[in-house]
Amino acid sequence: ELGIGYHLLGEYEKAVRVLKKAVRLTPGNHQIHFNLGNSFFELQKMEQAVHHLMNAIDIKADYVPAINNLADIYEQAGETERAGELFLYITNINPDDPMGYFNLGNFYLRQNDTVKAGKQYQKAIELDPDFYEAYNNIGFILKHLGRYKDAIPYYEQCLAIKSDFEPAKRDLMACKTKLQKSSN
Numbered sequence: 001e002l003g004i005g006y007h008l009l010g011e012y013e014k015a016v017r018v019l020k021k022a023v024r025l026t027p028g029n030h031q032i033h034f035n036l037g038n039s040f041f042e043l044q045k046m047e048q049a050v051h052h053l054m055n056a057i058d059i060k061a062d063y064v065p066a067i068n069n070l071a072d073i074y075e076q077a078g079e080t081e082r083a084g085e086l087f088l089y090i091t092n093i094n095p096d097d098p099m100g101y102f103n104l105g106n107f108y109l110r111q112n113d114t115v116k117a118g119k120q121y122q123k124a125i126e127l128d129p130d131f132y133e134a135y136n137n138i139g140f141i142l143k144h145l146g147r148y149k150d151a152i153p154y155y156e157q158c159l160a161i162k163s164d165f166e167p168a169k170r171d172l173m174a175c176k177t178k179l180q181k182s183s184n
Contacts, residue, residue: 003019003022003032003035003039006018012040012042015035016039030060030063031056033053033059034066037055037069038069041073046077053073067086067090068086071107075107084107105120105124105137114145121137121138122138130161132161132162132168133158133165135154135157136154136158136171139172140171143171148178149175151175152175
């Protein structure tokens, strides 16, 4: 708990010291390895971060937070194939969780594969019809493809679920403005 507290306060060196002690006391605790990996990540010590995230996964193979963070590290390191495999693996081990599909969609979107991204967002919506961010991201894709009329219902659905979601408000107005200008 103390290590997590230090991490939340941004005192990552202190978090690492405390979490290392915790790992020595309970080496089989996947959450301590996960938290230690996250603190090393914040310190930009990627080798140690990967090591502890992998330990967390070795202890608990279906521990999605560690798999997700490991995928993020690989993506940042330019190992996109490896990252993609991990994001996809999450959807395989936890097929009923819409967040896995959403994160996989975000990965594809960052890779500029809008078709695959859109399919993953649709799957997230199928699993959770109130997943407002998935509606927003489909709208975002359509907007950037110049399909403003198609994007509007997705933004409207996003805002029907979460009326104060600023990105959807902003992009909905932009789409309406583009359509209005093109009809003049």
